Amino acid sequence: MTKLLQFTGFKLCWFGLILIPNLAIWPALLYLLCSLWQLGAKARLAVVGISIAGISMDTLLLKNAVFSFVDTGYLSPWFTLCLPLWLLLLWGCFALVLVQVLAGWLRHWWLAALVGAVTGPLAYWGGAALGGQLVFADTTTFLLTLAPCWALLLALAVYCRFLWSDDDASKTLSVH
Template identity: 45%
Template sequence: MGRGWMIGNALWLQVGWWACVLGAHVQWLLLIVPIGLALHLRLCQERSAEVRALLRVALAGCLLDTLLGSVGVFSFDQRPLPVWLALLWLVLASGLRHSLAWTGRPYWRAALVGMFSGPLAYLAGARLTGVDLPMGHVGTGLLLAPIWALVLPLAVRVASWR
């Protein structure tokens, strides 16, 4: 894919993140996500591989967040997960084979990016959505850092499977 595709995909990740997070309170914004994902899939050359990657990563991510919620890292209003958070995993997954693929090689790069960006995204999202963090911001961030140092490299790898 060309440079324009990568830039468009990176912009989509930003728009999608904001749509999901703000959609926690302004629910019509969540409609942006299926529209954006449909456009994303329409533009993908390997559509069936992309759909499989989206489903694998989103399912694994939802299971992870459900587990973290069940052990008290997060406190959600909805069980097992809010819709906006499940959609957020699809948005993230839509970048793993494209604008985020660079993080996967070498492995340590994805671990480093995940260690910092994962907790920051969660902490910012929690503040904007009203998700309670029983361990506090610092405790939650410190717990999420090593988790995301593993999650992002694994997610990039899983997304690349055919």
């Protein structure tokens, strides 16, 4: 798949999982599994590692009441203790697009941190506005809490990209 198709696939999964999570779970899962099948072993491992890191970050944020989810009634009280299935799947799709597309563009850890600090919180805020499932008390506190989390997550993911990349240029990441 070309990078444009891979990025488009991610955006379709993102919008689907945000707007119609119950209907989009199966198509997004199929997209994720088909895309993973096409990756090499190191890249697959990177997708799993980034997914676990992101899910862990969101779980900590949920446990510390930075955000919560609207109770849909069918999973209470378990729903308030764990991330919803659509968000777990969204982390897999994001990790996939990070490995396939974004890591090639973000070769500097500081640029990845800057992009993460801005786009990560905005994605949550936009998703909350569109889907209405994510709830947070104060927008400013929410965004200021997410910014350093996303900066660190994206910087570490891109800095460690040499672990999964076969590209020789990725092994000489610039630290300035």
